[in-house]
Amino acid sequence: xxxxxxxxxxxxxxxxxxxxxxxxxxxxxxxxxxxxxxxxxxxxxxxxxxxxxxxxxxxxxxxxxxxxxxxxxxxxxxxxxxxxxxxxxxxxxxxxxxxxxxxxxxxxxxxxxxxxxxxxxxxxxxxxxxxxxxxxxxxxxxxxxxxxxxxxxxxxxxxxxxxxxxxxxxxxxxxxxxxxxxxxxxxxxxxxxxxxxxxxxxxxxxxxxxxxxxxxxxxxxxxxxxxxxxxxxxxxxxxxxxxxxxxxxxxxxxxxxxxxxxxxxxxxxxxxxxxxxxxxxxxxxxxxxxxxxxxxxxxxxxxxxxxxxxx
Amino acid sequence: xxxxxxxxxxxxxxxxxxxxxxxxxxxxxxxxxxxxxxxxxxxxxxxxxxxxxxxxxxxxxxxxxxxxxxxxxxxxxxxxxxxxxxxxxxxxxxxxxxxxxxxxxxxxxxxxxxxxxxxxxxxxxxxxxxxxxxxxxxxxxxxxxxxxxxxxxxxxxxxxxxxxxxxxxxxxxxxxxxxxxxxxxxxxxxxxxxxxxxxxxxxxxxxxxxxxxxxxxxxxxxxxxxxxxxxxxxxxxxxxxxxxxxxxxxxxxxxxxxxxxxxxxxxxxxxxxxxxxxxxxxxxxxxxxxxxxxxxxxxxxxxxxxxxxxxxxxxxxxxxxxxxxxxxxxxxxxxxxxxxxxxxxxxxxxxxxxxxxxxxxxxxxxxxxxxxxxxxxxxxxxxxxxxxxxxxxxxxxxxxxxxxxxxxxxxxxxxxxxxxxxxxxxxxxxxxxxxxxxxxxxxxxxxxx
Numbered sequence: 137x138x139x140x141x142x143x144x145x146x147x148x149x150x151x152x153x154x155x156x157x158x159x160x161x162x163x164x165x166x167x168x169x170x171x172x173x174x175x176x177x178x179x180x181x182x183x184x185x186x187x188x189x190x191x192x193x194x195x196x197x198x199x200x201x202x203x204x205x206x207x208x209x210x211x212x213x214x215x216x217x218x219x220x221x222x223x224x225x226x227x228x229x230x231x232x233x234x235x236x237x238x239x240x241x242x243x244x245x246x247x248x249x250x251x252x253x254x255x256x257x258x259x260x261x262x263x264x265x266x267x268x269x270x271x272x273x274x275x276x277x278x279x280x281x282x283x284x285x286x287x288x289x290x291x292x293x294x295x296x297x298x299x300x301x302x303x304x305x306x307x308x309x310x311x312x313x314x315x316x317x318x319x320x321x322x323x324x325x326x327x328x329x330x331x332x333x334x335x336x337x338x339x340x341x342x343x344x345x346x347x348x349x350x351x352x353x354x355x356x357x358x359x360x361x362x363x364x365x366x367x368x369x370x371x372x373x374x375x376x377x378x379x380x381x382x383x384x385x386x387x388x389x390x391x392x393x394x395x396x397x398x399x400x401x402x403x404x405x406x407x408x409x410x411x412x413x414x415x416x417x418x419x420x421x422x423x424x425x426x427x428x429x430x431x432x433x434x435x436x437x438x439x440x441x442x443x444x445x446x447x
Numbered sequence: 448x449x450x451x452x453x454x455x456x457x458x459x460x461x462x463x464x465x466x467x468x469x470x471x472x473x474x475x476x477x478x479x480x481x482x483x484x485x486x487x488x489x490x491x492x493x494x495x496x497x498x499x500x501x502x503x504x505x506x507x508x509x510x511x512x513x514x515x516x517x518x519x520x521x522x523x524x525x526x527x528x529x530x531x532x533x534x535x536x537x538x539x540x541x542x543x544x545x546x547x548x549x550x551x552x553x554x555x556x557x558x559x560x561x562x563x564x565x566x567x568x569x570x571x572x573x574x575x576x577x578x579x580x581x582x583x584x585x586x587x588x589x590x591x592x593x594x595x596x597x598x599x600x601x602x603x604x605x606x607x608x609x610x611x612x613x614x615x616x617x618x619x620x621x622x623x624x625x626x627x628x629x630x631x632x633x634x635x636x637x638x639x640x641x642x643x644x645x646x647x648x649x650x651x652x653x654x655x656x657x658x659x660x661x662x663x664x665x666x667x668x669x670x671x672x673x674x675x676x677x678x679x680x681x682x683x684x685x686x687x688x689x690x691x692x693x694x695x696x697x698x699x700x701x702x703x704x705x706x707x708x709x710x711x712x713x714x715x716x717x718x719x720x721x722x723x724x725x726x727x728x729x730x731x732x733x734x735x736x737x738x739x740x741x742x743x744x745x746x747x748x749x750x751x752x753x754x755x756x757x758x759x760x761x762x763x764x765x766x767x768x769x770x771x772x773x774x775x776x777x778x779x780x781x782x783x784x785x786x787x788x789x790x791x792x793x794x795x796x797x798x799x800x801x802x803x804x805x806x807x808x809x810x811x812x813x814x815x816x817x818x819x820x821x822x823x824x825x826x827x828x829x830x831x832x833x834x835x836x837x838x839x840x841x842x843x844x845x846x847x848x849x850x851x852x853x854x855x856x857x858x859x860x861x862x863x864x865x866x867x868x869x870x871x872x873x874x875x876x877x878x879x880x881x882x883x884x885x886x887x888x889x890x891x892x893x894x895x896x
Contacts, residue, residue, distance in 0.1 A: 205546055206569035291721060292659045292737045304659070309667060309723030309875060395668045398722030398871045414540040415669075415864060417565075419547060 192430070199427045203420035216424035226425065229396075229403040232315060236404065237383045237436065239319050244326045244379045245372065251327070252334030253360075267332055274328035278388035285321050286393065311401035314394055318402050321389055326382060330375040337371035338364065373444040377437050384433050405429045494526045494795040499542065500556035502534045503780050504747040504818035511816050518809050519802045526795045528554075535670055546571065551785040554796050559593045559602050560854045562783035567601035573784040573793055575600045575800075582805040585825040590779045593852045604781035605804045606819035609774040609845035610673045613744040615736060616759035618658050619643065622650030622739075629770070633763050633841055634848075637682050640766030641708070644717040647739045652716075660719040662740040663729045664709060666870035669863045671726020673775045674742035675870060679705045681765040681772050688853040695862060695891040697869070698884035706873055706880045713874050720874030733760070745777045746818040746842040762841040764848050773850025779822055820846060858894030865890050 161169070199216055202209040220226050255266045273281060288295045291306040307313050341364050349359050387406045390396060396403035396411060403411075405425060413422035498512075505511050509532040516528050531552065533541055539561075545551050551571065555562060566572050579600045583591060586604065594602040611633075619625050624646040627639035635643065647661040664675060679697075680687050682705035686696055696702055712718035719738070721728070726743040733741035734752040741748075744762055752760070764772035782800040784793055803813050804822075811829045814821045820843060821829055828843075830836045856862075869887040872878040 204569065205543065205566070206571065289723075291723070292732065304719070306721050306723050306875070309721045309871075311722075311876065314723070394723065395725075397667055397868065398875065399868055410540075411864075414543050416861060417543060417569075419543075 195423045195426055198420055199424035201420045203423070205417045205419075212420055216421045217428075219421060220424055220428060225400055225403060225408060226405070228400045229405045229408045232402060233384060233404045233406070233432075235315065236319055236322065236386060237380055240322050240326065240383045241376060241379045244323060244330060245375050247323075248327050248330035248334050248375065249368075249372075252331050252338055255331075256335045256338040263335065267335060270331045271328035273325045278325075279392060281321065281325060282389060282392040285317070289317060308394055309398050311399045314398060314402045318386070318389055318393065321393070322383065322386055325389075326379055330379065333371050333375060334368065337368040341367045369444060373440065376440050376444070380436050380440065381433055384429065384436070405432070492525055494791055496526060496528045496554060496792060496796055496799060497531060497552040498528050498554040498556060498799075499531045499533050499538075499545075499552040501538055502532060503556065503778075504750070505816035506556070507532075507534075507751070515803060515809055515813055515816075519799060522802065523795075523798055526798065528799055546785075551787060553785060553787060553792050554799065555783050555785065556780070557783070558778045558780050558854075559852075560859065562602045562781070563594065563596050564855045564859050566783065566785070567596045567599075571785055572601040573786045573796075575603050575784065575797070578603045578797060578801055578804075582801065586822045587824065589776075589849065589852065590822050593776070593779065593855060594781070596855070602779075602781050602783045603800050603804055604779035604822040605810070606781075606814045606817045607779040607822050607846070608745050608747075608777040608819035608842055609849050610677060610777045611744050611762050611764055611774055611842070611845045612674065612678070612740060612742045613733070613749075613760045613762050615658065615733070615739045616761040618647065618650075618656045618736070618739045618758065619761075621656045622647045624650075628763065630761075633761075633844055634770050634772055635763065635766045636770045637708070637766050637768045640682075641712065641717070644712060644740075645715075648715075648717040656739070657736060658739045659737045660732075661716075661738070662718050662742070663724055663732055663738045664713065664718060664720040664742075664870060664874050665724035665726055665729040666720060666867045666874060667723045667728070668725035669867050671729070671743040672863060672866055673777075674726060674729075674744075676866065677765045677775050678742050679709070681705075681767040682708060683768050684771075684773075686773075686851060686853065688856045690851075692853070692856045693895065695856075695888050695895070697866075697891075698881065698888045703880050703884050706884060710873055710877070710880060714877075720870075722871040722875045746839060747777075749838070749842075750818055762845065764845060772848045774845055774848045775854075776849055776852050778817075778819060780817055780819065781822075857896035858891060861894040862887075862891035 200212055200214070202212040202215075251266070251270065255263050258266070286308075289307040291297065291304045291309065294307075296307065297303060297305055307317055345363050346359055349363050354362065385406050386404060387410065390402055390404060390407045391410070394402040396407050406429060409422050409425045409429065412418050412425060500506055500509070500512065509530055512530045516530070519528065520526070542551070542555070542561075546566075555566070562572065575594075576599065579586075579591065579594075583600075583603070590604055590607060591600075594600055594604055614628075616625075619628070622643075624643040627643040627646070628635050644661045647656070647658070650656045651658060651661065664678075665671065666675070676687055679702055683701035685699050685701035685705070688695055697706075709718060713720045724732070729738065730741055730743055730748060730752060732738040734755040736758060741760075742765075744760070749760060749762070764774060766772070781804065784796045784800070786793070802809055804810055807826065810821065810823070811826065814826075814829055815833075830839050830843075833839075865887050869883050872883050873880055
C-alpha cells in the first residue's frame, strides 16, 4: 500500500500532507497518465472552446460595436450598455426574469423534493410510473406542450374557461395573468429532472443513520432535516443551479405562446436578446443584453453555491 | 493489460485526421458569401444558385418550384437553382443569421418591405435596373416605385394583389346584416359596418347564429398587421404615413376617431380584441366559425383555408366613411439578389428572375401559383377560362381599390414592433386612445430617419 504521509523530522510537529493520486508512481508514469488524461479531454475541450468560449468572447466584442444587418458600422463604446439601462423594455424584461426565477426555482425544488419523498420508497413499478409521468413533459417537445396549453387557455373554446366558467377570458392576452401561466407551464416542464435526481439521492441516503436516529427517538421532521437534507444537499445545489439557468433562459415558451406580450408583460431578458437581434436587427445591442444576462446568471449561481456551501 | 497507450494514440490520430479534414474545408476557394446551407457555389461550368422563398400563395408548397426550375434548367443547363422554403414565423431570423454570417442566399422571393425597405436599405442588394430596362415597360408606376430605393431598382416583381377582409356570408345573412353591404362592389360605409357588426352581435346573443364573436382585433404579434392598419386607416379615410413620408399618422384626428370607434365596439361587444391572437389565430377563428369576419384576407389565404371553411367566405373591402376604400398592396411579390460579390452568380440569378417574371409561359404559371395577379399589364387576365376564375373575380376587383404604398417609410421595421402593443393597450386595457397614439407616433418617428 502506498505511503500517504511523509515522515516528520525529529522534534517537529508532524505535518499532514494531502494524499496524491500519483503517490508512489514514477515520474514517467505520471507524465504518461497526464498526457493520456489531456488527450481524452481534448475533444470536449475543443468543442467547448469552439462553441462556448469563442462565441462568448465574440459576443462581448460585438456588444461594444454598432452592428446591424449591413455589418459593423463602428465602435459603440459603452453606448449599448448605457442604452440598456435606459430601456424600459429591458427593465420590464429584467423584472419578469427575476420574477420567473424567484417563483419557479424554489417551487420546482420544493415540489420535486416533496414528490420524490413520497415515491422513492415505493415498489419499483409505481415508482417508475411516477418518474415517467413527471418526466414526460421534459422529453415532450416545447411545441407540442404549447399547443396543448394554447388549447387549454384559448379564450373561445379553451378548457380552462369552460371548467372555470370564465366566459371568453383571454388568459394569455391579459397582462396580469399571462406571466403566471408562463411560470406554471415552465414549472410543469422543469420538475421532471429534479424528481428523478431526488429519487436517486434519497435512495442513496445512508439508512443506518436514519435507523439510528429513529431508534434515538427522532421525529420524521428531525430525521429529514438532520440526516437526509445534508446528504441530498449536493443534489439540491445542482437542482437549484440548473433550474435557475433554465428559468433565466426560458425562451421557447414565450416565443410560442406570447411573444413577450401583452404589453411586454411576459418579456424576459432572453426573449429580448432574440427580439432585438432578429426582429429589430440591432445585433450590437442584442449582444450587450446577452452579456448582461450571462453576468446576472453567473451572480445568481455564485450566490447559490455560496449559500449551499455555508449551509 | 494496459490499454491506455494504444487508446491515446488512436484518439490522437483520429483527432489529427478530423482537424485535417476541417482544415481542408476551410481552405476551399468558395466565395465567402456562399456555401453553408444555401449551397451556393460555382462548380466547374455549373453555377449553383440558392433561392430562399417565403411561403407566398401556392409557393408555400416548395415542390411547386420544381416545374419552373425544370423549365429554367432546360433553357439554361449551366445554372442550378436550389430552393429553400422559409416562412413568416422564422424567416427573418434565418435570413438575419445567414446575412450576419456571410451566408446570405443568392436570391430572395418576397415583397418590397423586406427586399427594398430592409435589405436594400442596408446595402445588401444588387441593382436590378437592367431587368427593368429590358422587361419592365408594362409594369404600373405604383409597382415600379415601390421596387426602388433612391432611384435604384432592387426588386423585380412577379405578381400583386390587394389585402382585404372577409365575412361569413351565411352568418351575416342569418343576422340580417347583408343589407349593410354593397355586395356588387364589395364595399361598405363605416356606419353600415358598425350596424352590421351590431346585428351580428345581437344574432349571437339570441342564438340565431353559432359564431362566438362578431370579429376579433388581433394584437398579439406583428404578423398580419396590414389588416389592422387598413381597418383603422379606412374607417375615417386617413393614411398611415403622411404624403412625404416624414411622420406616422396614428395620432391624427381621423385615426384617433377610428381607434376610439373600435374601442367602443369592443366595449359594446360588437367587436372583440385579443392580445394573445396574431393574424393566423384570427384567420383560424374565422375559418372555424368562431368569428364572423376576418381582417386578414386575400386569395392566398382563401385557398389556404378553403378546405376548412364550411361556409362562404365573402371578400370585402375595408369599411370607410365615404364608401371608397384604399387597400394595402399584397406584395408586389418578386425577387431580389443579395450582393455576394460573385458576378457570375449575379448574372445567373438575373437570368433566373427574368425567366420566371418575364417569360410569358413560365411567368403565367408562377403568377398562378402565387394566386395573385400579374404585374405585366400586357399579359391580361391570366385566369380567363380557368375553373376558379369566378372565385378569383372578387380579388381582382379589390385591385381597383389599391391605395398609397407606405411600407418603405423609414423606421418601418421598428414601428411594426410598436403598432400591435398600441392596439393591445387601447383595445384590451381601455387605455386613452390619444395618449397611446401619441406615444406610438413619437416612438415610430424617432426611427423615421
